[in-house]
Amino acid sequence: MGNIREIAKLAGVSVSTVSRVLNNHPYVKEEKRKAVWEAVEKLNYTKNINAVHLAKGKTSIIGVVLPYVNHPYFSTIVEGISMEALQCGYHLLLFQTSYEANKEIEALEMLKMKQVDGIIICSRTIHWEWIEAYKDYGPIVLCENVKGKDMLSVYINHYQAFKLGMNYLIEKGHRKIGYCIGRTTGTNSKAREDAYYEALKQINESPRPEWIFDHCLYIEDGKRVVTSLLTMKERPTALLVSSDQVAAGIVTFAQHKGMKIPEELAILSFDNHPISEALHITTIELPLSLMGKRAFRMIYNHLESGEMTKKTEELSVHLVERLTV
Amino acid sequence: MGNIREIAKLAGVSVSTVSRVLNNHPYVKEEKRKAVWEAVEKLNYTKNINAVHLAKGKTSIIGVVLPYVNHPYFSTIVEGISMEALQCGYHLLLFQTSYEANKEIEALEMLKMKQVDGIIICSRTIHWEWIEAYKDYGPIVLCENVKGKDMLSVYINHYQAFKLGMNYLIEKGHRKIGYCIGRTTGTNSKAREDAYYEALKQINESPRPEWIFDHCLYIEDGKRVVTSLLTMKERPTALLVSSDQVAAGIVTFAQHKGMKIPEELAILSFDNHPISEALHITTIELPLSLMGKRAFRMIYNHLESGEMTKKTEELSVHLVERLTV
DNA sequence: TTGTATGCGTTATCAA
DNA sequence: TTGATAACGCATACAA
Numbered sequence: 001m002g003n004i005r006e007i008a009k010l011a012g013v014s015v016s017t018v019s020r021v022l023n024n025h026p027y028v029k030e031e032k033r034k035a036v037w038e039a040v041e042k043l044n045y046t047k048n049i050n051a052v053h054l055a056k057g058k059t060s061i062i063g064v065v066l067p068y069v070n071h072p073y074f075s076t077i078v079e080g081i082s083m084e085a086l087q088c089g090y091h092l093l094l095f096q097t098s099y100e101a102n103k104e105i106e107a108l109e110m111l112k113m114k115q116v117d118g119i120i121i122c123s124r125t126i127h128w129e130w131i132e133a134y135k136d137y138g139p140i141v142l143c144e145n146v147k148g149k150d151m152l153s154v155y156i157n158h159y160q161a162f163k164l165g166m167n168y169l170i171e172k173g174h175r176k177i178g179y180c181i182g183r184t185t186g187t188n189s190k191a192r193e194d195a196y197y198e199a200l201k202q203i204n205e206s207p208r209p210e211w212i213f214d215h216c217l218y219i220e221d222g223k224r225v226v227t228s229l230l231t232m233k234e235r236p237t238a239l240l241v242s243s244d245q246v247a248a249g250i251v252t253f254a255q256h257k258g259m260k261i262p263e264e265l266a267i268l269s270f271d272n273h274p275i276s277e278a279l280h281i282t283t284i285e286l287p288l289s290l291m292g293k294r295a296f297r298m299i300y301n302h303l304e305s306g307e308m309t310k311k312t313e314e315l316s317v318h319l320v321e322r323l324t325v
Numbered sequence: 326m327g328n329i330r331e332i333a334k335l336a337g338v339s340v341s342t343v344s345r346v347l348n349n350h351p352y353v354k355e356e357k358r359k360a361v362w363e364a365v366e367k368l369n370y371t372k373n374i375n376a377v378h379l380a381k382g383k384t385s386i387i388g389v390v391l392p393y394v395n396h397p398y399f400s401t402i403v404e405g406i407s408m409e410a411l412q413c414g415y416h417l418l419l420f421q422t423s424y425e426a427n428k429e430i431e432a433l434e435m436l437k438m439k440q441v442d443g444i445i446i447c448s449r450t451i452h453w454e455w456i457e458a459y460k461d462y463g464p465i466v467l468c469e470n471v472k473g474k475d476m477l478s479v480y481i482n483h484y485q486a487f488k489l490g491m492n493y494l495i496e497k498g499h500r501k502i503g504y505c506i507g508r509t510t511g512t513n514s515k516a517r518e519d520a521y522y523e524a525l526k527q528i529n530e531s532p533r534p535e536w537i538f539d540h541c542l543y544i545e546d547g548k549r550v551v552t553s554l555l556t557m558k559e560r561p562t563a564l565l566v567s568s569d570q571v572a573a574g575i576v577t578f579a580q581h582k583g584m585k586i587p588e589e590l591a592i593l594s595f596d597n598h599p600i601s602e603a604l605h606i607t608t609i610e611l612p613l614s615l616m617g618k619r620a621f622r623m624i625y626n627h628l629e630s631g632e633m634t635k636k637t638e639e640l641s642v643h644l645v646e647r648l649t650v
Numbered sequence: 651t652t653g654t655a656t657g658c659g660t661t662a663t664c665a666a
Numbered sequence: 667t668t669g670a671t672a673a674c675g676c677a678t679a680c681a682a
Contacts, residue, residue: 003675014653019677027651049438050384051675053375054658061418070404070614072395079395082421086428091435093386094417096407103411110416113374219599245599252603274544274570275600278577289395328659339669344661352667376659379674 002043010039022047053114062299063116065095065107067123071217072273073243073288077122077143080292088300090117099125099183108134118299120292123186139302141295144187146312152302154295154313156286159191161317162240165268165284166199169238172325174266175203178211178236180225180246192242211236222249226257229265238266238325244276244283251279251324267324270317280323287315327368335364347372378439387624388441390420390432392448396542397598398568398613402447402468405617413625415442424450424508433459443624445617448511464627466620469512471637477627479619479638481611484516486642487565490593490609491524494563497650499591500528503536503561505550505571517567536561547574551582554590563591563650569601569608576604576649592649595642605648612640 004022008015013032020028021036039045053059064081066074078092085092093116097103104126110116111134118139121131128149131140139152146153162179169177179196181189200207210232213225225246229235241247247269254261261267269276272285294313301309329347333340338357345353346361364370378384389406391399403417410417418441422428429451435441436459443464446456453474456465464477471478487504494502504521506514525532535557538550550571554560566572572594579586586592594601597610619638626634 004677005675015676016653016678017651020652023677029651032652046434046437048379048675049435049440050375050378051658052677054373054379054660055675055677057658059375064419068404069394069407070397070400072397075395075400078419079393079421082394082419086421091440092419094389094403094407094419096404096411109371110374112371115374115416219603222603248600249603256605275573278544278547278574280581330659340660341662341669341671342667345668348661354667357668373659376674377661379676380659380661382674 002045003048006043007036007039007045010043011035057114058117058303059115060089061091061093061116062296063093063095063107063110063119065097065104065119065121065124067097067099067125068217069094069096072245072275073271074122076273076288077292077295080289081120081296082292083289084293084296084300088296090296090300097125099123101126105130108140111140112137117303120295120299123188125185139299141298143291143295145191145314146187150311152298152311154291154298154315155188156288156291156315156317157191158188159195161270161284161286162192162195163199164317164319165240165270166195168319169240169266169268169325170199170203172238172266174238175205176208176211176234176236177205177238177240178208178213179240179242180213180216180221180250181242182215182217184214196240208236216241216246217243219245219249222246222251223253225250226253226259229254230257235265237264238262238268241267241269244269244271244273244281247281247283247324248275248279251281262324269324272320276320276322282322282325283320284317285320286317291315327370328373331368332361332364332370335368336360382439383442383628384440385414386416386418386441387621388418388420388432388435388444390422390429390444390446390449392422392424392450393542394419394421397570397600398596399447401598401613402617402620405614406445406621407617408614409618409621409625413621415621415625422450424448426451430455433465436465437462442628445620445624448513450510464624466623468616468620470516470639471512475636477623477636479616479623479640480513481613481616481640481642482516483513484520486595486609486611487517487520488524489642489644490565490595491520493644494565494591494593494650495524495528497563497591499563500530501533501536501559501561502530502563502565503533503538504565504567505538505541505546505575506567507540507542509539521565533561536564541566541571542568544570544574547571547576548578550575551578551584554579555582560590562589563587563593566592566594569594569596569598569606572606572608572649573600573604576606587649594649597645601645601647607647607650608645609642610645611642616640 004015004018008018021033095107120141122143141152144155269283272283276283329340329343333343346358420432445466447468466477469480594608597608601608
């Protein structure tokens, strides 16, 4: 314990010399350097990092904002961020919001308070102007298409991904297509919705509201979807499902109910998480871990170099053909 | 921006009065209180939290140490910790270690440096004496049975859980039983191993090393297990699988290979995550989210009250019968 | 190569 | 009810 002053006294040097030694600065005589380290050992001294943060005006901590940490979609992003951050000597402060606005705002406040040097918002519910109001306090990266707004972003092109999925289904002869999504609000969801409607228009099909399933996030939700499908007089022949988890629920429960997949119901999902491979679900792979890494990199470049090479980065997806379409 | 001194000047009061207002202390005249808030508004002021941390000697941040954040076992624990922490005004700093010793030690160092007020270790690879060396710096809760050692812990009784599983399999007529586990080291793994060997002994069966599968964490690993089983002359009739993920991989791949479950191979897994319900896997439910909550509570009690009601807490499990045994 | 002095922005103690 | 001032512990500009 103790502080830098005690070390200085015990080693017979000044506090600045101690500081230099502790931070591996050059221009310190080897003999004093040794004396300092000995004093450090003897007193079992460690820096008080809060004092460092205060003096430096930075913490080397990045805030990560997401709704649910135990959903594979988000935990995979976090894994990516974490890997990259650790390599750069940064740490992660977690803000699990459950999509509650006040919790998202609290995270932004933490940036203003200098608790974190930057923020990665994996998904949000608050209006983007709220976020914009905080951008002077540090880099904020959004994992969505910010379309010309002056904000940092690394995102998966969900429009393109959904379009790809729709075209694949149409190519396979489907015309009665529905979809399942986590929520209907949010930039990413809107992008998917747009792609869906446009694709329908191209084949002159009018949308059926009852074929659109909201609040689909977990395996259980897939069960709900199937249950709902079973009550319908006219059912879609194919479903675009925005999460492998939900698709897994649909596939297993549908089969349990004797529904043939893909003959009676084709399933095309997104993520390409392990579960989709196990269940042979055709899916569109999303580079979630990579997105996390790139998002951190963007923050990092911004913090270290002060300016950016690029302010926005789009990641593309690809189809993994398996047995459910 | 600005600091407390500027607020004081603008509001025509002292810094201490500003501090009092900011922290809702009593004994401040309403009129001064108003003046302070107005100055805060006008200067768009926010506290510098690093200064607060330094002055108070605490951060209201808890460190969470785990190997992989994107594994459901761990992300479920984190979800529990997070929920409880947020409610108590605490935040979470994530230490994803990949079971690398230096990363675990780094987390402990962060406690000594006062970056975090306490630490929850969900799983570890370093020796417990390493951890013990840091316990003077703040509460450290382990998610394992610390058996009389003077450490804080909230844990699932994996011995009991494995014993329960073995007895259930034996009761169902199985004698040739193997098991799959994430790793063979670690307290929890040892507890499972003990239960396994003891149960075998009770039915006079000698263990078969080739029926024990290590490094089983994800769905893909289940595939590997099945592949390995298929090459064996004599196969186990039942498998205890320490993770629903792995069990899911086994069940789906085995069925794909034409193996009948449970007739040719019974599967009893652990967790009771959604995936096991979807695949009708018989499993033993582990209260992971609850464990996270309780672990945080223990830290919190320690920090706020200074002493503990209990130092160790055991959580029990229960069997969920489905179709794979 | 080393030391002195000051700043970082709060909270807390003590006196008034 | 208020204010002055001393911690809190480190980094760093500047002087030597």
